[in-house]
Each structure stands twice: as C-alpha cells, then as structure tokens.
Amino acid sequence: MSRRLPTIHNIVTDDAGPYRIDHLDLEFSNGERRRFQRLHGRGDGAVVVVPMLDDDTVLLVREYAAGMHRYELGLVKGRIDAGETPLQAADRELKEEVGYGARSLVALRELTLAPTYMSHVAHLVLARDLYPQRLPGDEPEPLEVLPWRLDALHELILREDFSEGRSIAALFIAREWLQTRGQQPGQPNDP
Known part of the structure; x- marks a missing residue:
C-alpha cells in the first residue's frame, strides 16, 4: 500500500553541536497531527x-x-x-x-x-x-x-x-x- 507522505506544517531547527535537530509539525493523511524530531549530522555522510x-x-x-x-x-x-x-x-x-x-x-x-x-x-x-x-x-x-x-x-x-x-x-x-x-x-x- 502506498501512502501519501505527511504534510509538514512547520519546522523549527535547533543547533546541537555536531548535530542539527529539526522539530517537525506533521499532519498525516488521516488528519492526525504529531510532532516528530529529526536528527541531522554535519557533513556529507x-x-x-x-x-x-x-x-x-x-x-x-x-x-x-x-x-x-x-x-x-x-x-x-x-x-x-x-x-x-x-x-x-x-x-x-x-x-x-x-x-x-x-x-x-x-x-x-x-x-x-x-x-x-x-x-x-x-x-x-x-x-x-x-x-x-x-x-x-x-x-x-x-x-x-x-x-x-x-x-x-x-x-x-x-x-x-x-x-x-x-x-x-x-x-x-x-x-x-x-x-x-x-x-x-x-x-x-x-x-
């Protein structure tokens, strides 16, 4: 089953030294809203x-x-x-x-x-x-x-x-x- 990706309403980013943290305000296809966090490392992987x-x-x-x-x-x-x-x-x-x-x-x-x-x-x-x-x-x-x-x-x-x-x-x-x-x-x- 293929689902539509959640809609991102807002992203707030915090700097955490060697990482960056995104706070995502998401809305899923069923109307449910949630906050997720996403961690990014610095560099190209x-x-x-x-x-x-x-x-x-x-x-x-x-x-x-x-x-x-x-x-x-x-x-x-x-x-x-x-x-x-x-x-x-x-x-x-x-x-x-x-x-x-x-x-x-x-x-x-x-x-x-x-x-x-x-x-x-x-x-x-x-x-x-x-x-x-x-x-x-x-x-x-x-x-x-x-x-x-x-x-x-x-x-x-x-x-x-x-x-x-x-x-x-x-x-x-x-x-x-x-x-x-x-x-x-x-x-x-x-x-």
Missing part, C-alpha cells in the same frame, strides 16, 4: 568499508568506542570529507585505519542507522585488491587490525566486542554480494 585481504578474509579494526566505554571490533568507517566521493572517502579511511589502499572499490548500497528519527546515511563500500599504503589518521592511538575469515562470520557475530549494527549488516551484505555477483578484481564493477 559516512562510509563503512569491507576491506578484503583476499577472497575469504576481511580486515577488522579494534578501536575505543566512547559510547560503550570499551574496545570494539568493527569495520573501517569514517566521515566523508567535503569534496570527497564515498569511494574516495573509503580509500582514504582504509589507508588511515588499516594501512592499505584498494585498487578495486565497489559501492554496494546505502545503510541508515535509525531512519525514523535520523537522516544519517552510511555508504557501504567493498574494497578489494589491497596494497600497503598508510596515511596519517585522526585516531588517538594505533588501531589493532584483525583478519577474520568470512566463513567464520557466525562466530564473529556472537562476540561481545563486535556489536555495531552497521558492521554486522555490512559483512552479511558483502558476503552475499561476493557469493552471488562478485567479480575478480580488475573486472568491471557493475553489480
């Missing part, structure tokens, strides 16, 4: 990178997660800087966080975090045909890099220190793409 060391092994990073006050395993990720494309940001973040560049970068899809109240979009990028190259990053300490075999994904998702939803979703999406449509590095990247 983010990237989540699945760096494949070989056909079967992904590189994970362990870094401090302030929100949980612990060290977490996850994928390479970061903001898209002004003027960058998602693929350029993915390659830069890969070089900063794990010390590799990629000859093959494939944009798989966009991921949202909590679309009912956030506008944040992360671009999921598969990186293959890696080569050593390090760029200085903004991390306060060197990140631990951990290779993980995709055929042991069932073990990874049960670990206490691997809980970030984007990383979990990205690994399953990338594994499925590689199994059904993956091409060898150097071939066209059309999914």
